[in-house]
Amino acid sequence: MNRKFIVYIVAFAAFLGPFTQTIYTPVLPEVASQFHTSSFVVNLTISVFTFFLAIMQIVYGPLADSKGRRKVILFGITLYVIASIGCFLSATIELLLVFRALQAIGIAAGSVVAVTVISDLFEGKERGQAMGTFQMMVSLGPVLGPVIGGFLSGWFNFHSVFLALAATGLLVLLCNYAFLRETKPDDGKPARFQVRDFAAILRNRIGSSVIILGFIQYYVFYNFLVFLPDILSDRYGLSAEQKGLVFLPMSLCLVVGSFVGGRIQARMDGKKVIVLTTFLNVASLLFFLVFYSISLAWLLAGIICFGLFLGLSLPVQTTLLTGAFTTNRATAVGAYNFFRYMGMACSPIVGSLLFRLGGYILLYGFIAVVFLAFALLLSRRLLGAQAHKSSAA
DSSP: OOHHHHHHHHHHHHHHHHHHHHHTGGGHHHHHHHHTOOHHHHHHHHHHHHHHHHHTHHHHHHHHHHHOHHHHHHHHHHHHHHHHHHHHHOOSHHHHHHHHHHHHHHHHHHHHHHHHHHHHHOOHHHHHHHHHHHHHHHHHHHHHHHHHHHHHHHHSOTHHHHHHHHHHHHHHHHHHHHHOOOOSOOOSSOOOOOTHHHHHHHHSHHHHHHHHHHHHHHHHHHHHHHHHHHHHHHTTOOOHHHHHHHHHHHHHHHHHHHHHHHHHTTTSOHHHHHHHHHHHHHHHHHHHHHHTTTOHHHHHHHHHHHHHHHHHHHHHHHHHHHHHOSTTHHHHHHHHHHHHHHHHHHHHHHHHHHHHHHHHHHHHHHHHHHHHHHHHHHHIIIIIHHHHHHHHO
16 A cells, blocks of 8 residues: 555545535525525525534544544545535525535545544654645645636536536545555454543643644634635725735645645654744734734735644644544544634634624734633643653653
8 A cells, every 4th residue: 555645545535625615605606596595595505514514523533433444434425426416416505505514424524534544554754744745735625626616617607516526526436445445553442432532632631732723723714714805805995806816825825834834843843833833823813913904915924924834733733633642543633623613613703793893903803812822821731741741851
């Protein structure tokens, strides 16, 4: 089994989650027109997908630990292909909602199993590099999704988006079926999931630190995705095309940062990388808060730095998390992904409330203060414990 090739085929399965989530966004007006429904109902097809993508993380994690990685990912991708065909054939908005939910239920297996398989196959520095490659590919999902979706709907119609997803999913399914072998360690003990497994992960110093960090980072990231377009319209008068170009540098820096973050672990302790990038994320958020209204260039500098430091942090997080857990590794990854998706889901809701109360200053200022407080706590939990061990030795 070619381990490097396996990294790419499982990462491709994980890539399909955010890719499917964003490829659909450019065609929302066409969907509303086609099905003679409101934009609110059409937007539910996005919310339903995100909700089930999050919930299934804590289902597939224990399943992958008990039933094996290969069975779970093959089942998930098969369901995703069937659901994508169902989306293509849907004649009503109600059917589309059902099949969008099934799409998410299926492809949610990709992100859990991919990280777990990589952790099973690699150790030490090689694991860090493999995680960097994985995070780089997953980060490409939200970058490429809207671009490809826009072109497909422009050349054909919005149904072609789902047909393309079905074809891509089938290719990923065939590759994983042909080349992926079971990687779950065989210790002779059948793994049984218990609810207290999640409690044990959250009680673990590394587990809880990485999970909370993932929640906060993705809350902030989606604050940019959801509320930045209004700033760009109201303050700088940018067109839709120009606003899309503003997001591109941040997305590309996220991809580059993910690749570099996987390599940097070979030269620097992972806990130090996490703490450093967390403080840099806070600094970039504070920079944005102070300078976003002064000029577009300063605004760009803030979000570009945030994307870069987020990318640097992501592969280190998964490396530390999977290294801290062995028997319930997939369960830990599922919990981590669940809280990250919850950060995405909470961001528009809480952000809208804060914006009504205090505008952009309260919107970004609130999470900046929370982020800084957590960065200080994270430094104490990870580096403080490390310093205590060194002095005791």
